[in-house]
Amino acid sequence: MRPVIRLARKRAALAAAAPLALVLALAGCSPQDDSTSSDSPSSPAAGSSASATTAEACPSGALPTHSGGTLTIGTDNPAYDPWFSDNKPSNGKGYESAVAYAVAKQLGYAAGQVTWKTVPFNSAFAPGAKDFDFDINQVSINADRKKTVDFSPGYYDVRQAVVARKGSRIAGAHSIADLKNAKLGAQIGTTSLDTITDVVKPSKQPAAFQRNDLAVAALKNGQVDGIVVDLPTAFYITGAEVQDAKVVGQFAAAGGAPEQFGLVLDKGSRLTACVSKAVTALRTDGTLAALEKQWLSDAVNAPLLS
């Protein structure tokens, strides 16, 4: 009996040690500090851990990017018109694609040094190291979101609009009150959906779609009376996707301040200052206005919903 007991004791000690050993092994591969989000720092400033880059420290074409020597830009797939064209962000067509290349040029990266990466909307603001330098995906800037990510200054002033089929009961709406009893839909995560819940406050629960194309399908099927999208998208839908639809009207900017799309960067990214500077410069020298005219000129004014 004795030796058996001794053996059992040994085994118990081993068994008790097993989970500990596993955990310690895990601890061995502890996560790396994510204070820097660059794998292969290529810049002279790489050694500095300061996240606030001064205005002078934006060496043209040699920023501490995600992968040295190239600029990695994220956007969702599908990338919708008129922001992109043919779902190919790299072709430089569409307003956001053009803006992305203009920003890259401003930072000293030629078109050949730009890599595009598919970044779903929801992972653009996930904590943890980002695998892009900035994300351009019609992301509206708001105070809550600023707690989680860095934004560049706005590169586009957004207005929300209602699209409905010509035969629907809200096709002739002139005021927000006319939309009260309609079944409206919008994409989840967009300010369009917020516009329905906060501005229109309809009596029926708004339909929330995962993607814009599903919202358009529901509009075609008559499952919703109207959908709310940003104005350029609204004109694209009525022009190319749903022939018998019209832009019913647009909403005034809520609270006076215009809503803006901004480039998304990792919280505390070392590129924020440089990218922000680039966007501001593009706005000042009229590049943004010219690109808007080139790619979004269809989005002329729609009647304002009082």
Added chain:
Amino acid sequence: MTVRDDPAPPDLYRPSARRIERERYRRARTRRAGLVAAGSTLATAAVLVALVVNSPGWSRTRETFFNWHYAKKSLPDVLHGLWLNVQLMVVCGAVVLVAGLLVAVVRTLRGPVFFPLRALATAYVDFFRGLPLIICLLAVVFGVPALRLSGVTNDPVLLGGFALCLTYTAYVAEVFRAGIETVHPSQRAAARSLGLSSAQTMRYVVLPQAVRRVVPPLLNDLVSLQKDTGLVSIGGAVDAVAAAQIVASRSFNYTPYVVAGVIFVALTIPMTRLTDWVTARMNRRQSQGGVV
């Protein structure tokens, strides 16, 4: 029992010294095992907690996933959406159980005259068990209204529920069929030799045993159904997960997802306990003579 009035037997049992020693030793071993298990668990937990809390991104992770402010903000919306999940689950669950049993019985019908029925049921199960649920939902929720059939609803919740029933009936039919086929042929033979008809044999002998055997996998499918009710939100209806997503994408904070996840888990636990109890009761009734 009859009461004996003879005096107590003189030779009362006294455990031997060796036996007492053995029992003492066993108690000590049990106590020691408990202590060792508790100690090892505590140590493991402590290391895991230390690992998570001391990771460089912990403060940001806590801010993003466990933020009290957003938890409180999203709870009413999530609960409001959860009502849709619960309704869908109850209605679809009932439909699926009945329809699945029917399909399984049709698949196990004997006799050449039933061949077309059997073939239809088999084809249905093969197709819908293999078809990804999300594609089934898209086809039903957006495809059926596109047909513009008069009198057919285009309500995304009803259509989504129908799509869920289509897929899950196929799953559940297979579970029931497996149960029916595990009932030993001698049971059927005995029932038939007692003069029960084929239908009576199925109803009184085969099905009760078959259903009892497949309660655990059935529960799996029901829990799975409960979680998949959220996919109906593809048609625009706002369920608990979609409600969480709305708050999350507005604020770029993931706490609402954690809230919805915890609520879903909390929902499935009582369901599991209930079915465990039902199964235990069935087993008690089955073995009335006592467990051998």
